[in-house]
Amino acid sequence: MPLTVAVLLSVASCTGSGHAGAASSVTAAARATPSAAGTGSSGAASPDTGGVRLVPAPAMGPATTASLGDPLFAGLGNGGYDVQRYDLRLTYPKTDPRQTVRGSVTVTARATTALPRLDLDFSGGGPASVLVDGRAATFRHRGAELVVSPATPVPAGAAFTVDVRGFTAKPVAGSAVEQGGAAFVATPDGTALAGQPAAMHTVFPCNDHPSDKATFTFALDVPAGWTGVANGVPAGTTTSGGRTVWRYREDRPMATELVQVAVGNLQVVRRPDEQGVQIRDVVPRRLLSSAGAELAGQDGQIAWMAARVGPFPFPVYGRLAADAQLAALETQTLTIMPRSYLALPSGPRNQVLLHELAHQWFGDAVSPAQWSDVWLNEGHATWYEMLYGAEQGSLRSFFPAPDLEGAMRAVYGQSDLFRRQFGPPAAPASADSLRALFNPDVYTGGALVLYALRQEIGTPAFEQVVREWFGDHRDGVASTADYVALASQVAGRDLRPFLDAWLYGGTAPPMPGHPDWRPDASG
Ligand SMILES: [Zn+2]
Numbered sequence: 001m002p003l004t005v006a007v008l009l010s011v012a013s014c015t016g017s018g019h020a021g022a023a024s025s026v027t028a029a030a031r032a033t034p035s036a037a038g039t040g041s042s043g044a045a046s047p048d049t050g051g052v053r054l055v056p057a058p059a060m061g062p063a064t065t066a067s068l069g070d071p072l073f074a075g076l077g078n079g080g081y082d083v084q085r086y087d088l089r090l091t092y093p094k095t096d097p098r099q100t101v102r103g104s105v106t107v108t109a110r111a112t113t114a115l116p117r118l119d120l121d122f123s124g125g126g127p128a129s130v131l132v133d134g135r136a137a138t139f140r141h142r143g144a145e146l147v148v149s150p151a152t153p154v155p156a157g158a159a160f161t162v163d164v165r166g167f168t169a170k171p172v173a174g175s176a177v178e179q180g181g182a183a184f185v186a187t188p189d190g191t192a193l194a195g196q197p198a199a200m201h202t203v204f205p206c207n208d209h210p211s212d213k214a215t216f217t218f219a220l221d222v223p224a225g226w227t228g229v230a231n232g233v234p235a236g237t238t239t240s241g242g243r244t245v246w247r248y249r250e251d252r253p254m255a256t257e258l259v260q261v262a263v264g265n266l267q268v269v270r271r272p273d274e275q276g277v278q279i280r281d282v283v284p285r286r287l288l289s290s291a292g293a294e295l296a297g298q299d300g301q302i303a304w305m306a307a308r309v310g311p312f313p314f315p316v317y318g319r320l321a322a323d324a325q326l327a328a329l330e331t332q333t334l335t336i337m338p339r340s341y342l343a344l345p346s347g348p349r350n351q352v353l354l355h356e357l358a359h360q361w362f363g364d365a366v367s368p369a370q371w372s373d374v375w376l377n378e379g380h381a382t383w384y385e386m387l388y389g390a391e392q393g394s395l396r397s398f399f400p401a402p403d404l405e406g407a408m409r410a411v412y413g414q415s416d417l418f419r420r421q422f423g424p425p426a427a428p429a430s431a432d433s434l435r436a437l438f439n440p441d442v443y444t445g446g447a448l449v450l451y452a453l454r455q456e457i458g459t460p461a462f463e464q465v466v467r468e469w470f471g472d473h474r475d476g477v478a479s480t481a482d483y484v485a486l487a488s489q490v491a492g493r494d495l496r497p498f499l500d501a502w503l504y505g506g507t508a509p510p511m512p513g514h515p516d517w518r519p520d521a522s523g
Contacts, residue, residue: 077209121201128166190264213253260331313365330359347394379446413521415508
């Protein structure tokens with residue numbers, strides 16, 4: 001792995017932590033945080049878990065008006081309602097990537113309890129007014145919450161709408177953004193969104209937790225000549241008075257963290273359909289000859305994934321090339337690919353593209369019930385990236401071996417180190433920084449869990465688990481406990497002791513079939 005790639009990828013969130021973690025143990029060890037050390041010693045050892053001590057499985061706390069109780073993000077999300085749809089309208093007054101953008105959103109939701117007041121997550125500017133079911137409501141900001149008091153309480157079980165009008169959001173320069181803290185990114189060509197895991201509410205009012213998915217419509221009002229794109233399929237454009245409104249609809253449920261809205265001097269590049277899926281990339285016109293070409297030639301990746309998991313979950317897919325220092329990110333139906341990733345040699349670039357594509361099944365169509373379940377996103381994406389890289393002969397770009405078994409042995413050799421540093425794969429010790437949550441033990445460690453399961457139950461059963469996982473939870477939300485239950489059902493025996501040791505062990509259990517492997521080979 002070239003050092004330049006290690007350095008590049010070590011700053012990234014979505015794909016980067018996993019890659020860097022597999023090949024730069026010295027760097028990772030130097031960053032070891034005392035807060036995470038010793039997490040493996042707090043639980044009880046059990047003969048069923050091979051003597052491995054477990055940390056407690058993170059559990060969602062009780063939901064309140066201001067929080068869904070995610071132990072990694074105390075104030076994220078809001079209880080009391082379930083969002084069905086967002087109708088988001090954004091107006092970009094000029095062709096200036098740094099300008100303040102004005103917006104309105106209609107949130108259509110169902111009350112799960114009586115609501116004398118309700119919260120939305122929001123830390124942008126404004127709004128000018130809020131209406132609940134068409135009637136003026138009072139509102140105030142409290143931290144990152146917009147607290148709304150309807151004129152009359154919303155009854156339990158009722159469908160209702162909240163119109164938030166005239167809010168504002170200001171992009172942050174793409175070269176300066178600390179990804180994770182801001183979602184609205186200015187580039188030399190326009191703006192894009194990178195809100196994972198918990199920053200989309202800096203752009204628009206929402207229930208900003210992946211467990212509350214909803215459909216979306218978008219209306220992007222931009223100066224004529226600029227292009228607007230968003231998740232999902234086009235729903236028409238209208239131009240008048242020197243302005244164009246670009247409309248899109250995402251009819252499949254989507255987590256707020258996966259929203260993508262990009263506007264600017266962009267070109268929508270249509271490619272041939274794959275597997276019945278419309279393919280369109282979005283490229284800055286300035287970069288059409290470079291990025292446009294680098295995104296071409298990925299034919300076959302959708303078929304490759306579909307053959308292993310099931311049909312591509314959405315009617316449209318593509319990549320958004322962005323000239324910004326960001327991680328590649330699996331925004332639903334339109335993955336954002338920063339220019340630095342596109343400039344990689346074709347082998348590693350295609351691995352990153354495959355990783356992000358795999359997220360459309362794992363992380364997008366199936367969303368984590370809480371953020372400690374993110375190993376289900378990143379572990380699967382890394383797993384398929386590794387299988388693909390081994391098959392294509394490019395695995396050594398990010399891993400110290402050309403084959404899956406050799407790469408997994410290297411990952412296993414760092415397992416205890418990473419568990420001490422970051423917590424076990426399904427119990428990250430912290431989400432205080434992007435690196436803490438999107439850590440190597442979630443990426444390569446998550447893929448290692450899948451490898452261990454395949455070793456334990458055999459390839460046919462493992463592949464059945466994968467297919468049923470996607471089939472059962474597509475367009476929904478699922479947890480680590482759901483995964484363990486499914487694996488047990490498919491295997492015909494209780495796999496909780498086995499998988500709990502892998503998912504929550506403070507140290508790594510023995511690897512089935514490889515008694516000579518050591519989990520602390522490089523620690
Ligand atoms: Zn990823």
